Amino acid sequence: MRITGEAKLFCFACFCAIAQLPLGLHAVGFGLPYEASTVATNLAATGEFRDPFGVASGPTAHVASVYPYILATVIRIFRQPEAIIWATVILNACLLGLAAALLPVLSRRVYQDATPGFVGGVLLALSIRLMPQWEVALSALLLLAAALVILQGESGAAGLVAGVSVLANPVSFPPLALLASLRGKRFAGITLVTALALCTPWLIRNWMVLGAPYFVRDNFGLELYISNNDKAGPDLVGNEALWTLHPNQNHEEAAVVVAIGEAAYNRKRFSDALDWIHAHPGQFLWLSARRVFYYWLPPPREGWTAYWGWILTVLAAAGVWLGRFHRTALLLAIVALVYSLPYVVIQTVGRYHFPALWISALLAGYAITVMLKGGRSILAGRAL
Numbered sequence: 129m130r131i132t133g134e135a136k137l138f139c140f141a142c143f144c145a146i147a148q149l150p151l152g153l154h155a156v157g158f159g160l161p162y163e164a165s166t167v168a169t170n171l172a173a174t175g176e177f178r179d180p181f182g183v184a185s186g187p188t189a190h191v192a193s194v195y196p197y198i199l200a201t202v203i204r205i206f207r208q209p210e211a212i213i214w215a216t217v218i219l220n221a222c223l224l225g226l227a228a229a230l231l232p233v234l235s236r237r238v239y240q241d242a243t244p245g246f247v248g249g250v251l252l253a254l255s256i257r258l259m260p261q262w263e264v265a266l267s268a269l270l271l272l273a274a275a276l277v278i279l280q281g282e283s284g285a286a287g288l289v290a291g292v293s294v295l296a297n298p299v300s301f302p303p304l305a306l307l308a309s310l311r312g313k314r315f316a317g318i319t320l321v322t323a324l325a326l327c328t329p330w331l332i333r334n335w336m337v338l339g340a341p342y343f344v345r346d347n348f349g350l351e352l353y354i355s356n357n358d359k360a361g362p363d364l365v366g367n368e369a370l371w372t373l374h375p376n377q378n379h380e381e382a383a384v385v386v387a388i389g390e391a392a393y394n395r396k397r398f399s400d401a402l403d404w405i406h407a408h409p410g411q412f413l414w415l416s417a418r419r420v421f422y423y424w425l426p427p428p429r430e431g432w433t434a435y436w437g438w439i440l441t442v443l444a445a446a447g448v449w450l451g452r453f454h455r456t457a458l459l460l461a462i463v464a465l466v467y468s469l470p471y472v473v474i475q476t477v478g479r480y481h482f483p484a485l486w487i488s489a490l491l492a493g494y495a496i497t498v499m500l501k502g503g504r505s506i507l508a509g510r511a512l
Contacts, residue, residue: 134230137232137250138225141256144224146221156260159182161374163180163191167196181382185385189334189345192297202216216261217258220266221258223268227268227272228249231252231493238456245493246493248490248494255437259479264479264483268485273293274304275463278307287320290308290320298344299480302469303466307463331344338391349396349401353398353400354374355415356401356412362476365427419471419475420468420471425441447493460491464488467487
């Protein structure tokens with residue numbers, strides 16, 4: 129039986145993810161301060177989506193809904209901590225493998241050639257950091273799958289996949305909405321209405337238990353506050369405010385959440401952030417400029433993945449230029465830019481960038497493909 133290139137790429141990406149365990153390159157961790165796994169543990173034990181900070185703060189929309197439910201199911205099935213960790217590691221390795229394996233499929237649609245996708249898939253596999261306590265692998269796969277189905281022109285299926293993508297990671301809604309809108313009004317209407325219809329039950333749930341129809345998550349006020357204050361830094365790892373003012377790290381802040389409720393707490397922190405921004409416009413602009421820089425070119429303190437971030441960004445920029453006559457490739461580059469916009473005003477980290485990193489990987493794959501295929505002829509032309 130012939131093994132396809134996509135299957136080989138899937139296995140390679142899975143291997144790259146799991147190999148991080150013995151090499152010590154992973155970022156596996158559960159419990160506090162990992163809100164998604166904390167909520168999942170509560171969900172598995174009580175059936176309630178609540179208490180993200182390890183205190184009895186009540187129902188929550190601090191994290192998106194899809195991945196905690198998946199984690200809770202794994203916890204219920206496997207029960208023992210070691211078995212749960214291995215199950216989530218393997219699950220996330222497979223999710224990352226599927227994302228890499230889909231890049232050649234997308235590449236055929238974008239470039240009419242699978243080669244950039246295979247090269248991009250290898251780059252994506254090498255840039256993976258295994259962190260099964262977060263939804264990054266699932267978000268990357270769903271965003272890629274939704275974009276692929278939209279580009280293939282299947283509006284109903286696109287709406288369903290986009291809806292699940294948004295429920296897993298609401299940051300995916302603006303870029304997917306842009307992608308759908310460029311395929312025509314009717315297509316965009318069907319896709320977006322279907323996606324929003326799929327999200328509506330969760331919005332109603334948020335309205336009923338939190339007092340407002342928050343769009344999947346309600347934590348923007350807290351994130352804006354943590355990212356814009358006297359202690360704030362542009363990136364998550366170096367942001368002193370995160371490690372001293374966040375309810376996960378500060379028991380007094382957690383007590384405030386318990387006392388006034390999650391919704392009121394986020395409204396208060398949103399107001400505090402806006403007051404600080406209004407009073408410190410220059411500092412806010414400087415923080416924002418550095419956030420943009422670190423989103424695309426991560427600081428070394430993030431670890432080995434930061435260097436891959438630089439490589440992919442530089443090669444992706446080359447891929448945009450070399451592929452400037454490929455309309456769909458340029459469109460995907462714009463999608464990547466739209467995805468990055470929230471991280472202009474809130475702290476950034478590679479984990480936040482990863483769900484859209486496959487776009488950079490594909491563009492980088494195209495740049496490498498062009499240089500390998502055309503390098504000799506270019507050099508020969510210059511020699512003449």
